[in-house]
Amino acid sequence: MQAAVHKSAALVVRGLRKSYGDVVAVDGLDLDVGAQECFGLLGPNGAGKTTTIEICEGLVDRDSGDVEMLGRTWEQDPKALRQRIGISLQETQLSDKLTVRETLALFRSFYEHPHDVSHVLAQVQLEEKANARISTLSGGQKQRLAVACALIGDPELLFLDEPTTGLDPQSRRQMWDVIDKFRASGHSIVLTTHYMDEAERLCDRIAIVDHGRVIARGTPRELIASLGAEQMIEFASEGTAAIDLGELRQLEGIIDARLDAGTYSLQAKELHRAVPALLAYLASRGAPLTELKTHSATLEDVFVSLTGRHLRDE
Amino acid sequence: MSETREPRRTPRTWRDAQIVQLTLVRFREFLREPEALFWVFIFPVLLTAGLGLAFRSKPVDTATVAVVTADIHAPPHVGELLARSKSVVVRAMTVDSAMEALRTGRVALIAIEDLGGRISYRYDPARDESRTARLIVDDALQHAAGRVEPVATSDDYVTAPGSRYVDFLVPGLLGMNLLGSGVWGLGFAMVDLRRKRLLKRLIATPMSRPQFFASFLISRLVVLSFEVIALVGFGVLVFHVPLRGSLWSLLFIAVFGALSFSGLGLLVGTRAKTVEAVSGLANAIMLPMWVLSGTFFSASHFPDVMQPFVRALPLTAVNDALRANMLQGASLGAVMPQLGVIAFWVVACYAVALKLFRWR
Numbered sequence: 001m002q003a004a005v006h007k008s009a010a011l012v013v014r015g016l017r018k019s020y021g022d023v024v025a026v027d028g029l030d031l032d033v034g035a036q037e038c039f040g041l042l043g044p045n046g047a048g049k050t051t052t053i054e055i056c057e058g059l060v061d062r063d064s065g066d067v068e069m070l071g072r073t074w075e076q077d078p079k080a081l082r083q084r085i086g087i088s089l090q091e092t093q094l095s096d097k098l099t100v101r102e103t104l105a106l107f108r109s110f111y112e113h114p115h116d117v118s119h120v121l122a123q124v125q126l127e128e129k130a131n132a133r134i135s136t137l138s139g140g141q142k143q144r145l146a147v148a149c150a151l152i153g154d155p156e157l158l159f160l161d162e163p164t165t166g167l168d169p170q171s172r173r174q175m176w177d178v179i180d181k182f183r184a185s186g187h188s189i190v191l192t193t194h195y196m197d198e199a200e201r202l203c204d205r206i207a208i209v210d211h212g213r214v215i216a217r218g219t220p221r222e223l224i225a226s227l228g229a230e231q232m233i234e235f236a237s238e239g240t241a242a243i244d245l246g247e248l249r250q251l252e253g254i255i256d257a258r259l260d261a262g263t264y265s266l267q268a269k270e271l272h273r274a275v276p277a278l279l280a281y282l283a284s285r286g287a288p289l290t291e292l293k294t295h296s297a298t299l300e301d302v303f304v305s306l307t308g309r310h311l312r313d314e
Numbered sequence: 315m316s317e318t319r320e321p322r323r324t325p326r327t328w329r330d331a332q333i334v335q336l337t338l339v340r341f342r343e344f345l346r347e348p349e350a351l352f353w354v355f356i357f358p359v360l361l362t363a364g365l366g367l368a369f370r371s372k373p374v375d376t377a378t379v380a381v382v383t384a385d386i387h388a389p390p391h392v393g394e395l396l397a398r399s400k401s402v403v404v405r406a407m408t409v410d411s412a413m414e415a416l417r418t419g420r421v422a423l424i425a426i427e428d429l430g431g432r433i434s435y436r437y438d439p440a441r442d443e444s445r446t447a448r449l450i451v452d453d454a455l456q457h458a459a460g461r462v463e464p465v466a467t468s469d470d471y472v473t474a475p476g477s478r479y480v481d482f483l484v485p486g487l488l489g490m491n492l493l494g495s496g497v498w499g500l501g502f503a504m505v506d507l508r509r510k511r512l513l514k515r516l517i518a519t520p521m522s523r524p525q526f527f528a529s530f531l532i533s534r535l536v537v538l539s540f541e542v543i544a545l546v547g548f549g550v551l552v553f554h555v556p557l558r559g560s561l562w563s564l565l566f567i568a569v570f571g572a573l574s575f576s577g578l579g580l581l582v583g584t585r586a587k588t589v590e591a592v593s594g595l596a597n598a599i600m601l602p603m604w605v606l607s608g609t610f611f612s613a614s615h616f617p618d619v620m621q622p623f624v625r626a627l628p629l630t631a632v633n634d635a636l637r638a639n640m641l642q643g644a645s646l647g648a649v650m651p652q653l654g655v656i657a658f659w660v661v662a663c664y665a666v667a668l669k670l671f672r673w674r
Contacts, residue, residue, distance in 0.1 A: 059518055059674075082520035089518065093510035097346040098339060109335035110519040116324050153519070 008071065010035050010157050010188035011056060016065035018051055018212075025051040027212035029065070038179070038189040040203035042196065042299060044311050048212035049192035050090060053161050056190065057087050070156060083112055086155030088146045090162050096135035100126055100145055103134065104152055111153035124148040124178050140171025147178055158182060160191040164198060176202060194311050196299035208303060215306050223302050229255045229267035232301050233274060233294050236263050239287025251277040256305065267297070267305065332522060336529035343503075344537065353498075354541055358491040359548045362484060365610075366553050369479040377447030378403045380412035380421040392427045392455065399454035412436075422447035425455075481556065484549035485636035486609040491541055492568060493603065493629050496575025497582060497596050499537075500530055504583030505592040514674040527668075531576060538572045539565070546640075558643030566646065567639060567653075571632035574656045577663025578628070584670040603629040631655035 011033035018026040026048045033039040041049045054060040056067055058074045058081065067073060070084055094103055101117055108114045121127045124144040129137060137145065143163065150158055163179070164172040179202055183189060193199050199206050200220045207217040216223055224230075233254075237243060240262070248257035248266060253274030255267040268274035271294060282289060303311050328334060344350055381393045381404055396402045405421060415421045416436070422443045424436040433455065437444035457463075507513045516526065542565065549555035557564070578599060586592040606620075607613060607629035616624055624630055635652035638644035646653065 057518060059514060079520060082518075087515075087518040089511065089515055091511055092515045093512065094515075095339070095343060095510075095512065097343050102339070102342065105330075106335045106339055107519060109330055109332035110521045112520075113323075149515075 008035050009033065009068075010037065011039075011069040011190060012066075013052075013056065014066045016052065016055060016067065017063045018048075018055060018060065019063060024212055026055070026062075029209070029212060029214055031207060031214070033188055033190055035188055036183075036186050037204045038183050038191070038202055040199040040206040041190070041192040041209050042194070042199040042203075042206050042303070042311070043192075043209035044194055044303075044309070047209045049194075049209055050161055051212075052209070053159055053190065053192055054089075057085070057159050058082070083153065084156050086150035086153055086158045088150040088158075088160045088163060090165070092146055094134050094142070094145065094149070097133065099131050099133055100137070101130045103145065104148060107149045108152045113154055114152050115154050117152070120148045120152050123151060123181060125174060138171070140167050140174060143167060143171070144175060144178060147175070151182065155187065157188045157190070160189065162192055162194070164193070164195065172198070196303070196311060200299055206299065208299070208306065210303075210307055216302065220299060223299060224297050227255070227267055227297050227302055227305055229269055229297055229301075231268045231271045231274070231294055232297050233266040233268050233271070233278065233292070234263055235266075235278070235289055235293070236291040237282060237287040237289055239282075239285060242285040242287045243282070247281065248278075251281055253277060258304075258308070260304075263291075265301075265304070267301070268294075333525045333529060333532075336521075336526060337532050340503075340529055340533035341536075344533065354491070354495050354537065355544050358487055358541070358545050362480075362487055362545065362548055363552070365483055365487075366480040366549075369483070376401050376403060377423060377450040378405065378421045379447060379451050380405050380407045380415055380424045382407060382409050382412050382424060382426045391431065392425055392433060395455055395458040396425075396451065398458050401450050402454050423451055425451060478553075480549070480553045481641055482612070482637070483610070484546065484553070484555045485640050486633050488542065488545050488568070489571065489607070489629055489633040489636055490604060490609045491545060492538065492572045492632065493575045493578075493600060495537065495541065496534065496572050496577075497579040497600055499534055500576050500579030501582035501586075501592050501596050502579075502589070503530065504580065505586045505589060508583075508587060508672070508674065509589070511674065517673045527580075530580075531573065534572060534576050535569060538568060542568050555640065557640055559639035559645070563646050564636070564639050567632065567635045567649065570653065570656050570660070571628070571635070574628045574632075574659040574663060577660055577667060580667040580671075581663050584667050585672050603627050606630070608633050626655060628656055628659040631659075 009032055011031060013029060013031040016026050016029040017024075029048070029052055031039070031041075031052075041052060043049050051060060055062045056069065058078060069081065072081055074081060098106075100121070104117045104120060108117060117130075118127075121130055124147055126141060126144055126148065129141060134142065134145070147160065147163065150160070160179070164175050167175065176198070179189065179191070189202075191202065203220065205217065205219050206223060207214045208223070209215070216226065218226070243264070245257050245259060248254060248264070251274065253268050253270040254277070255269055257264060257266045259265075266274070266278070275294070279289075300311055303309070379396065379402055381396065383392070383406070393404050393406055396404050405415070407415065409426070412421065412424045416424055416438075422437065422441070426434050426436060428434070435448050435451070437448055439445060504513075507516075517523070546555075546557070546564070550557060579596075582592055582595045582599060586595060604610075606616065606624050607627050608624075609629070613624050613630055613633075614621075631652040635644075635649040635656075638649050638652075
């Protein structure tokens, strides 16, 4: 297994399997999350991220495999584990008729050593909304309150399932600040996301999940480096018939090439050599460019190169 | 940005106990739902007022009679004679309008005088009111015409509260209201929490499940005390419904009954995921009991074969026990059979509901 586990593991998952009828949701999945680590499960919708995280949270029964967190299993000591982890689920609607403070006071009452409501309100920047009914909150504020409910018990391990799905860019950045602050306090986080920029921005290490399996893992930097390419070139041309993928792969500075919905994607090592080579090739084939873009390689490109699909493909 | 590692923590007080917080949430949700307040407190009082007024005890032995005279120019002989009696209200009408009045219930009887001075009565013998009117009117007429009674009699009326329709009605409406708020209160709340995935969120915390269910029962019991006070208080103040049994016994019956109805509500809400599903289930449970359990009329009207079934319903037991307490002053010992039926439902509902309960 990966050796990047710190002094003691926050979460260890081995050979996890779960099926719903004929549908295999999780298919032999391993994870190691170290103490003080922010770990991301990145993958498209339906990859099995939520099932995996809810099994870890003790909310869904697994078919087989082992889950151990904070040195315990759900079978040994469920009460102690519940006290020590914080959870934010996808799609929980907190009660509209209660205020922010009342909701937090309720969740606070379940824990043995909770934070003060005011402390958590400051953490998620909702002090001004303390006495507002939940029905009056924006989507981003509701989502931060959901995370506040996960933080109130002073957890050592925080699970966040799609914490920013459906939020506008500013709300996403506010949520990232909240997550950064919790991480700075020295605890562990496991989060799922299908946003590659979120995973790159927040996570120390990432497991890319597809069809219930981990298909790649490492730090964002390691994963991108595994492409062997630093840059991506995308272009479209009128003369598609004259362009051959095999020939593109032979061009100087090009590592791989693929055609996806009329757009060519090239993984490139040295842009200053690859672009002139590409232009010369297209000119020689009489295929004029209609579009040309380049960007630094991202986790999205890693996912595409591993699966041939995009993260956002539904 | 650096956070303090150990933030200041306020010492815990009784308000921080989860049973207190869970119960507070129940009250807040209830008080912030104006419709719920209406159905629990205002509606039953309005219903009692409406039915109590509609079926109020009329002065005994008065009959409203339409008098039709064949010769419309002649002074109505019958009308004159009848008008002397205090028990008869006379309306002179044509045949057509008299028939219309009889059909719509404005008069109970039509008295037709033909040209020869003979009287014929026209009425529906299936209507109690009409049969009574026939006797009163005929008696008044014969008396006014000079009949002398062979035996001297006198009337001594008993109209004490306790035997009127409204006295029967108030305990029944109390039982029905407890049933409604119990089934809706728990059934709907559970489905709403499940639909919002809040139940799942709650079991993701170390929340105590027994305390979660207890918070619903505690809030029900407090709200129920106010329901009893509102409805019984209204009945006593406005209609002088008697309270012959001990108030503590009455409250005990109400609380125990409400506990079984909350159990039914929990049962209804164990698995349903949509409001529509829970509404259907709740109505399927409550509607038959409204009819069968002697809320608006005595359950003894049902055929003997049905009686064991009718008596086994929790609402029948609650209604009978409440009536025995309020109207006959029965002690708790005297309503033991009813309490036994309620106890059975309490145990059965909670045992099944807690076994089947789904948190997601």
